[in-house]
Amino acid sequence: MPPIWYFDFISPFAFLQLPRVRALAERWAIQPRPILFAAVLAHHRQLGPAEIEGKREFTYRMVQWTADASGVELKFPPAHPFNPIAALRLCIAAGSGWQAVDATFAHIWKHGLAGDSAESLAALSAPLGIADIEHAIASASVKEELRANTEEAIASGVFGVPTLKLGDELFWGNDATPMAECFLENPAVFSQGEYARICALPVGVKRKI
Template sequence: MSDRAIWYFDFISPFAYLQLARIRELARHHAITPRPVVFAALLRHHGQLGPAEIPGKREFTYRMVQWSAQASGIALRFPPAHPFNPLAALRLSIACGSSWEAITRIFAHVWTQGLPGDTAEGLSSVANALGIADVESAIGATAVKEQLRANTEEAITSGVFGVPTLRSGDQLFWGNDATPMFEKLLAEPDFFSRGEYARIARLPSAVGPR
Protein backbone atom coordinates (compact mmCIF):
# COMPACT_ATOMS: atom_id res chain seq x y z
CA MET A 1 0.00 0.00 0.00
CA SER A 2 1.18 3.54 -0.78
CA ASP A 3 1.78 5.80 2.21
CA ARG A 4 -0.47 8.39 0.60
CA ALA A 5 -4.04 8.12 -0.65
CA ILE A 6 -6.04 10.45 -2.88
CA TRP A 7 -9.76 11.11 -2.54
CA TYR A 8 -11.29 12.02 -5.90
CA PHE A 9 -14.64 13.77 -5.61
CA ASP A 10 -17.14 16.05 -7.32
CA PHE A 11 -19.69 18.21 -5.52
CA ILE A 12 -22.37 16.85 -7.83
CA SER A 13 -22.15 13.51 -6.02
CA PRO A 14 -24.29 13.06 -2.90
CA PHE A 15 -22.34 9.88 -2.18
CA ALA A 16 -19.17 11.95 -1.88
CA TYR A 17 -21.00 14.12 0.65
CA LEU A 18 -22.11 11.05 2.57
CA GLN A 19 -18.51 9.77 2.66
CA LEU A 20 -16.89 13.09 3.55
CA ALA A 21 -17.12 12.96 7.35
CA ARG A 22 -15.53 9.51 7.56
CA ILE A 23 -12.79 10.45 5.11
CA ARG A 24 -11.96 13.54 7.14
CA GLU A 25 -11.76 11.40 10.26
CA LEU A 26 -9.40 8.97 8.55
CA ALA A 27 -7.33 11.88 7.24
CA ARG A 28 -6.51 12.84 10.82
CA HIS A 29 -4.32 9.74 11.08
CA HIS A 30 -3.48 8.92 7.47
CA ALA A 31 -2.21 10.96 4.53
CA ILE A 32 -5.30 11.47 2.37
CA THR A 33 -5.30 14.27 -0.18
CA PRO A 34 -8.64 15.57 -1.51
CA ARG A 35 -8.72 16.06 -5.27
CA PRO A 36 -11.69 17.79 -6.99
CA VAL A 37 -12.42 16.34 -10.45
CA VAL A 38 -15.12 16.65 -13.11
CA PHE A 39 -17.34 13.57 -12.87
CA ALA A 40 -18.88 14.25 -16.29
CA ALA A 41 -15.43 14.06 -17.90
CA LEU A 42 -14.84 10.64 -16.32
CA LEU A 43 -18.17 9.44 -17.70
CA ARG A 44 -17.37 10.74 -21.18
CA HIS A 45 -13.98 9.07 -21.16
CA HIS A 46 -15.47 5.70 -20.26
CA GLY A 47 -18.55 6.08 -22.49
CA GLN A 48 -20.98 5.95 -19.59
CA LEU A 49 -24.12 7.74 -18.46
CA GLY A 50 -24.44 9.13 -14.97
CA PRO A 51 -27.06 7.55 -12.68
CA ALA A 52 -29.17 10.70 -12.85
CA GLU A 53 -29.30 10.41 -16.65
CA ILE A 54 -31.09 7.06 -16.60
CA PRO A 55 -34.86 7.12 -15.89
CA GLY A 56 -35.73 4.84 -13.01
CA LYS A 57 -32.14 4.71 -11.80
CA ARG A 58 -32.30 8.45 -11.10
CA GLU A 59 -35.36 8.10 -8.86
CA PHE A 60 -33.96 5.06 -7.07
CA THR A 61 -30.59 6.73 -6.53
CA TYR A 62 -32.19 9.75 -4.91
CA ARG A 63 -34.22 7.52 -2.59
CA MET A 64 -31.08 5.54 -1.74
CA VAL A 65 -29.19 8.75 -0.96
CA GLN A 66 -31.95 10.01 1.33
CA TRP A 67 -32.27 6.61 3.00
CA SER A 68 -28.51 6.34 3.55
CA ALA A 69 -28.33 9.82 5.05
CA GLN A 70 -31.18 9.12 7.46
CA ALA A 71 -29.77 5.72 8.41
CA SER A 72 -26.37 7.30 9.13
CA GLY A 73 -27.76 10.33 10.96
CA ILE A 74 -26.36 12.71 8.36
CA ALA A 75 -28.30 15.91 7.65
CA LEU A 76 -29.04 16.10 3.94
CA ARG A 77 -31.14 18.31 1.72
CA PHE A 78 -30.94 18.05 -2.06
CA PRO A 79 -30.04 21.27 -3.92
CA PRO A 80 -32.76 23.04 -5.96
CA ALA A 81 -31.95 20.96 -9.07
CA HIS A 82 -29.94 17.83 -9.75
CA PRO A 83 -27.89 17.06 -11.69
CA PHE A 84 -26.37 20.52 -11.87
CA ASN A 85 -23.19 21.96 -13.39
CA PRO A 86 -20.60 21.70 -10.58
CA LEU A 87 -17.75 23.57 -12.29
CA ALA A 88 -18.19 26.73 -10.21
CA ALA A 89 -18.10 24.76 -6.95
CA LEU A 90 -15.12 22.68 -8.05
CA ARG A 91 -13.17 25.75 -9.12
CA LEU A 92 -14.04 27.53 -5.88
CA SER A 93 -12.58 24.65 -3.88
CA ILE A 94 -9.37 24.87 -5.93
CA ALA A 95 -9.24 28.64 -5.51
CA CYS A 96 -9.31 27.95 -1.77
CA GLY A 97 -6.37 25.57 -2.05
CA SER A 98 -8.47 22.39 -2.07
CA SER A 99 -8.36 22.52 1.72
CA TRP A 100 -10.54 20.22 3.80
CA GLU A 101 -12.21 23.27 5.38
CA ALA A 102 -13.19 24.74 2.02
CA ILE A 103 -14.37 21.40 0.65
CA THR A 104 -16.44 20.71 3.75
CA ARG A 105 -18.06 24.14 3.66
CA ILE A 106 -18.94 23.86 -0.02
CA PHE A 107 -20.42 20.39 0.47
CA ALA A 108 -22.45 21.73 3.40
CA HIS A 109 -23.68 24.63 1.28
CA VAL A 110 -24.93 22.29 -1.44
CA TRP A 111 -25.96 19.14 0.44
CA THR A 112 -26.68 20.18 4.03
CA GLN A 113 -28.39 23.49 3.32
CA GLY A 114 -29.64 22.48 -0.12
CA LEU A 115 -28.41 25.68 -1.79
CA PRO A 116 -27.32 26.10 -5.44
CA GLY A 117 -23.72 25.33 -6.31
CA ASP A 118 -23.69 26.01 -10.03
CA THR A 119 -23.00 29.76 -10.24
CA ALA A 120 -20.78 32.37 -8.65
CA GLU A 121 -23.89 34.11 -7.35
CA GLY A 122 -25.25 30.92 -5.83
CA LEU A 123 -21.93 30.25 -4.11
CA SER A 124 -21.33 33.80 -2.93
CA SER A 125 -22.25 33.20 0.71
CA VAL A 126 -19.92 30.25 1.19
CA ALA A 127 -17.19 31.93 -0.86
CA ASN A 128 -17.38 35.04 1.34
CA ALA A 129 -17.18 32.85 4.45
CA LEU A 130 -14.01 31.35 2.97
CA GLY A 131 -12.51 34.82 2.47
CA ILE A 132 -13.22 35.23 -1.25
CA ALA A 133 -15.08 38.44 -2.09
CA ASP A 134 -14.81 38.35 -5.88
CA VAL A 135 -16.13 34.89 -6.68
CA GLU A 136 -16.26 35.43 -10.45
CA SER A 137 -12.57 36.30 -10.62
CA ALA A 138 -11.57 33.46 -8.30
CA ILE A 139 -13.35 30.71 -10.23
CA GLY A 140 -12.50 32.24 -13.60
CA ALA A 141 -8.74 32.31 -13.02
CA THR A 142 -6.78 30.43 -15.67
CA ALA A 143 -4.63 28.65 -13.10
CA VAL A 144 -7.73 27.37 -11.31
CA LYS A 145 -9.26 26.03 -14.51
CA GLU A 146 -6.00 24.37 -15.51
CA GLN A 147 -5.66 22.73 -12.10
CA LEU A 148 -9.14 21.24 -12.33
CA ARG A 149 -8.34 19.94 -15.80
CA ALA A 150 -5.07 18.44 -14.56
CA ASN A 151 -6.80 16.81 -11.59
CA THR A 152 -9.35 15.21 -13.89
CA GLU A 153 -6.73 13.99 -16.35
CA GLU A 154 -4.77 12.49 -13.47
CA ALA A 155 -7.87 10.64 -12.31
CA ILE A 156 -8.55 9.27 -15.79
CA THR A 157 -4.92 8.17 -16.19
CA SER A 158 -5.19 6.41 -12.82
CA GLY A 159 -8.24 4.46 -13.99
CA VAL A 160 -10.81 6.33 -11.93
CA PHE A 161 -14.29 5.84 -13.40
CA GLY A 162 -16.59 7.36 -10.78
CA VAL A 163 -16.80 9.49 -7.66
CA PRO A 164 -16.10 9.33 -4.87
CA THR A 165 -13.00 7.19 -5.34
CA LEU A 166 -10.12 6.59 -2.98
CA ARG A 167 -6.84 5.65 -4.64
CA SER A 168 -3.92 4.07 -2.82
CA GLY A 169 -1.15 3.17 -5.22
CA ASP A 170 -2.89 1.31 -8.04
CA GLN A 171 -5.85 0.23 -5.90
CA LEU A 172 -9.18 2.02 -6.33
CA PHE A 173 -12.07 2.06 -3.87
CA TRP A 174 -15.17 3.48 -5.52
CA GLY A 175 -18.23 4.72 -3.70
CA ASN A 176 -19.30 5.51 -0.18
CA ASP A 177 -20.03 1.85 0.50
CA ALA A 178 -16.38 0.96 -0.24
CA THR A 179 -15.15 2.94 2.78
CA PRO A 180 -14.86 -0.19 4.98
CA MET A 181 -12.75 -1.84 2.27
CA PHE A 182 -10.36 1.10 2.30
CA GLU A 183 -10.20 0.94 6.10
CA LYS A 184 -9.31 -2.75 5.81
CA LEU A 185 -6.48 -1.81 3.44
CA LEU A 186 -5.17 0.66 6.01
CA ALA A 187 -5.20 -2.05 8.66
CA GLU A 188 -3.83 -4.85 6.43
CA PRO A 189 -2.02 -3.43 3.37
CA ASP A 190 -1.73 -6.83 1.65
CA PHE A 191 -5.30 -7.96 2.34
CA PHE A 192 -6.58 -7.53 -1.24
CA SER A 193 -3.52 -9.17 -2.80
CA ARG A 194 -3.91 -12.57 -1.19
CA GLY A 195 -6.32 -15.49 -1.16
CA GLU A 196 -9.45 -15.29 -3.25
CA TYR A 197 -8.79 -11.60 -3.97
CA ALA A 198 -5.60 -12.56 -5.76
CA ARG A 199 -7.46 -15.16 -7.83
CA ILE A 200 -10.32 -12.92 -8.94
CA ALA A 201 -7.85 -10.17 -9.89
CA ARG A 202 -6.65 -12.51 -12.65
CA LEU A 203 -10.05 -13.96 -13.55
CA PRO A 204 -10.50 -14.26 -17.34
CA SER A 205 -13.61 -13.12 -19.18
CA ALA A 206 -15.74 -15.73 -20.95
CA VAL A 207 -17.25 -13.27 -23.42
CA GLY A 208 -15.70 -10.92 -25.93
CA PRO A 209 -16.56 -7.35 -26.86
CA ARG A 210 -20.10 -6.84 -28.18
Protein backbone atom coordinates (compact mmCIF):
# COMPACT_ATOMS: atom_id res chain seq x y z
CA MET A 1 0.00 0.00 0.00
CA PRO A 2 1.37 3.47 -0.86
CA PRO A 3 1.97 6.00 1.93
CA ILE A 4 -1.24 7.71 3.06
CA TRP A 5 -1.85 11.09 4.67
CA TYR A 6 -5.02 11.02 6.77
CA PHE A 7 -6.43 14.48 7.44
CA ASP A 8 -9.51 16.50 8.28
CA PHE A 9 -10.06 20.12 7.28
CA ILE A 10 -11.01 20.90 10.88
CA SER A 11 -7.35 20.52 11.86
CA PRO A 12 -5.08 23.58 11.63
CA PHE A 13 -2.12 21.27 12.26
CA ALA A 14 -2.98 19.45 9.04
CA PHE A 15 -2.87 22.79 7.23
CA LEU A 16 0.50 23.56 8.80
CA GLN A 17 1.86 20.17 7.75
CA LEU A 18 0.45 20.34 4.23
CA PRO A 19 3.42 22.03 2.49
CA ARG A 20 5.85 19.54 3.99
CA VAL A 21 3.69 16.57 3.07
CA ARG A 22 3.32 17.93 -0.47
CA ALA A 23 7.11 18.05 -0.73
CA LEU A 24 7.39 14.47 0.54
CA ALA A 25 4.66 13.35 -1.85
CA GLU A 26 6.75 14.37 -4.84
CA ARG A 27 9.32 11.76 -3.87
CA TRP A 28 7.30 9.13 -2.03
CA ALA A 29 3.91 9.24 -3.85
CA ILE A 30 1.92 9.93 -0.68
CA GLN A 31 -1.85 9.82 -1.19
CA PRO A 32 -4.16 12.26 0.66
CA ARG A 33 -7.11 10.62 2.40
CA PRO A 34 -9.88 12.80 3.94
CA ILE A 35 -11.44 11.35 7.10
CA LEU A 36 -13.86 12.54 9.77
CA PHE A 37 -11.82 13.30 12.89
CA ALA A 38 -14.95 13.37 15.08
CA ALA A 39 -15.61 9.71 14.28
CA VAL A 40 -12.02 8.82 15.22
CA LEU A 41 -12.43 10.64 18.55
CA ALA A 42 -15.74 8.87 19.17
CA HIS A 43 -14.14 5.49 18.49
CA HIS A 44 -11.39 6.16 21.04
CA ARG A 45 -13.79 7.89 23.48
CA GLN A 46 -11.73 11.05 23.49
CA LEU A 47 -12.36 14.78 23.34
CA GLY A 48 -10.66 16.90 20.73
CA PRO A 49 -8.22 19.59 21.90
CA ALA A 50 -10.75 22.31 21.02
CA GLU A 51 -13.32 20.65 23.30
CA ILE A 52 -11.25 21.04 26.47
CA GLU A 53 -11.35 24.40 28.24
CA GLY A 54 -7.90 25.92 28.53
CA LYS A 55 -6.42 23.49 26.03
CA ARG A 56 -8.54 25.09 23.33
CA GLU A 57 -7.09 28.55 23.91
CA PHE A 58 -3.54 27.24 24.22
CA THR A 59 -3.90 25.17 21.04
CA TYR A 60 -5.10 28.19 19.05
CA ARG A 61 -2.17 30.26 20.26
CA MET A 62 0.22 27.43 19.45
CA VAL A 63 -1.21 27.14 15.95
CA GLN A 64 -0.94 30.86 15.25
CA TRP A 65 2.55 31.06 16.78
CA THR A 66 3.74 28.09 14.70
CA ALA A 67 2.38 29.68 11.55
CA ASP A 68 4.00 33.03 12.33
CA ALA A 69 7.32 31.42 13.23
CA SER A 70 7.26 29.34 10.05
CA GLY A 71 6.22 32.18 7.76
CA VAL A 72 2.94 30.46 6.90
CA GLU A 73 -0.04 32.69 6.15
CA LEU A 74 -2.84 31.45 8.41
CA LYS A 75 -6.17 32.89 9.47
CA PHE A 76 -8.69 31.02 11.60
CA PRO A 77 -12.17 30.50 10.11
CA PRO A 78 -15.12 32.40 11.68
CA ALA A 79 -15.82 29.61 14.18
CA HIS A 80 -13.89 26.62 15.47
CA PRO A 81 -14.51 23.80 15.93
CA PHE A 82 -16.90 23.63 12.98
CA ASN A 83 -18.62 20.81 11.12
CA PRO A 84 -16.16 19.81 8.34
CA ILE A 85 -18.35 17.22 6.62
CA ALA A 86 -19.28 19.48 3.67
CA ALA A 87 -15.62 20.30 3.01
CA LEU A 88 -14.56 16.65 3.31
CA ARG A 89 -17.27 15.49 0.94
CA LEU A 90 -16.45 18.27 -1.52
CA CYS A 91 -12.82 17.16 -1.57
CA ILE A 92 -13.91 13.59 -2.29
CA ALA A 93 -16.35 14.72 -4.99
CA ALA A 94 -13.45 16.55 -6.63
CA GLY A 95 -11.36 13.38 -6.64
CA SER A 96 -9.44 13.70 -3.34
CA GLY A 97 -6.35 14.86 -5.23
CA TRP A 98 -3.79 17.35 -4.00
CA GLN A 99 -5.38 20.19 -5.98
CA ALA A 100 -8.66 19.74 -4.13
CA VAL A 101 -6.84 19.38 -0.80
CA ASP A 102 -4.78 22.54 -1.37
CA ALA A 103 -7.75 24.63 -2.50
CA THR A 104 -10.01 23.59 0.36
CA PHE A 105 -7.37 24.08 3.05
CA ALA A 106 -6.50 27.51 1.61
CA HIS A 107 -10.18 28.51 1.62
CA ILE A 108 -10.58 27.67 5.31
CA TRP A 109 -7.16 28.25 6.88
CA LYS A 110 -5.38 30.73 4.63
CA HIS A 111 -8.30 32.99 3.80
CA GLY A 112 -10.18 32.33 7.06
CA LEU A 113 -13.49 31.47 5.42
CA ALA A 114 -16.21 29.14 6.63
CA GLY A 115 -16.25 25.62 5.25
CA ASP A 116 -19.25 24.06 6.95
CA SER A 117 -21.84 24.15 4.16
CA ALA A 118 -22.28 24.06 0.41
CA GLU A 119 -23.02 27.78 0.48
CA SER A 120 -19.85 28.67 2.38
CA LEU A 121 -17.77 26.61 -0.07
CA ALA A 122 -19.32 28.11 -3.20
CA ALA A 123 -16.09 29.92 -4.14
CA LEU A 124 -14.45 26.53 -4.71
CA SER A 125 -16.94 25.53 -7.38
CA ALA A 126 -14.92 26.80 -10.35
CA PRO A 127 -11.43 25.86 -9.09
CA LEU A 128 -12.54 22.30 -8.37
CA GLY A 129 -14.76 21.92 -11.42
CA ILE A 130 -17.88 21.16 -9.37
CA ALA A 131 -20.90 22.85 -10.92
CA ASP A 132 -23.36 22.03 -8.14
CA ILE A 133 -21.62 21.68 -4.77
CA GLU A 134 -24.81 20.94 -2.86
CA HIS A 135 -25.63 18.05 -5.19
CA ALA A 136 -22.04 16.78 -5.14
CA ILE A 137 -21.76 16.59 -1.35
CA ALA A 138 -25.16 14.91 -1.09
CA SER A 139 -24.06 12.05 -3.34
CA ALA A 140 -24.46 8.61 -1.76
CA SER A 141 -21.15 7.45 -3.22
CA VAL A 142 -19.32 10.46 -1.78
CA LYS A 143 -20.83 9.87 1.65
CA GLU A 144 -19.86 6.20 1.50
CA GLU A 145 -16.28 7.02 0.50
CA LEU A 146 -15.86 9.35 3.47
CA ARG A 147 -17.26 6.67 5.75
CA ALA A 148 -14.97 4.01 4.24
CA ASN A 149 -11.92 6.29 4.51
CA THR A 150 -12.65 6.90 8.17
CA GLU A 151 -13.22 3.23 8.94
CA GLU A 152 -9.98 2.37 7.15
CA ALA A 153 -8.10 4.91 9.27
CA ILE A 154 -9.57 3.59 12.52
CA ALA A 155 -8.78 0.01 11.50
CA SER A 156 -5.19 1.12 10.84
CA GLY A 157 -4.91 2.48 14.37
CA VAL A 158 -5.20 6.19 13.56
CA PHE A 159 -6.07 8.20 16.69
CA GLY A 160 -5.58 11.78 15.48
CA VAL A 161 -5.08 14.04 12.49
CA PRO A 162 -2.98 14.64 10.60
CA THR A 163 -1.43 11.17 10.45
CA LEU A 164 1.04 9.79 7.95
CA LYS A 165 0.72 6.04 7.45
CA LEU A 166 3.99 4.67 6.11
CA GLY A 167 3.67 0.92 5.74
CA ASP A 168 2.48 -0.27 9.14
CA GLU A 169 3.85 2.76 10.97
CA LEU A 170 1.84 5.84 11.98
CA PHE A 171 3.27 9.33 12.42
CA TRP A 172 0.82 11.68 14.11
CA GLY A 173 0.92 15.43 13.94
CA ASN A 174 2.81 18.23 12.26
CA ASP A 175 5.62 17.89 14.81
CA ALA A 176 6.25 14.30 13.67
CA THR A 177 7.11 15.30 10.10
CA PRO A 178 10.91 15.09 10.58
CA MET A 179 10.44 11.72 12.30
CA ALA A 180 8.45 10.46 9.30
CA GLU A 181 11.14 11.72 6.95
CA CYS A 182 13.74 9.82 8.97
CA PHE A 183 11.67 6.64 8.68
CA LEU A 184 11.24 7.07 4.93
CA GLU A 185 15.01 7.27 4.56
CA ASN A 186 15.65 4.36 6.93
CA PRO A 187 12.61 2.11 7.59
CA ALA A 188 14.54 0.09 10.19
CA VAL A 189 15.42 3.05 12.40
CA PHE A 190 12.62 2.62 14.96
CA SER A 191 12.94 -1.16 15.29
CA GLN A 192 16.45 -1.04 16.73
CA GLY A 193 18.16 -0.23 20.02
CA GLU A 194 16.29 1.86 22.56
CA TYR A 195 13.37 2.30 20.17
CA ALA A 196 12.71 -1.43 20.26
CA ARG A 197 12.94 -1.52 24.07
CA ILE A 198 10.53 1.32 24.76
CA CYS A 199 7.89 -0.19 22.49
CA ALA A 200 7.88 -3.27 24.73
CA LEU A 201 7.71 -1.43 28.08
CA PRO A 202 5.15 -2.93 30.51
CA VAL A 203 2.32 -0.77 31.81
CA GLY A 204 3.08 0.16 35.42
CA VAL A 205 -0.31 1.47 36.47
CA LYS A 206 -3.74 2.05 34.95
CA ARG A 207 -6.09 4.83 36.00
CA LYS A 208 -9.69 3.99 36.78
CA ILE A 209 -11.90 6.28 34.72
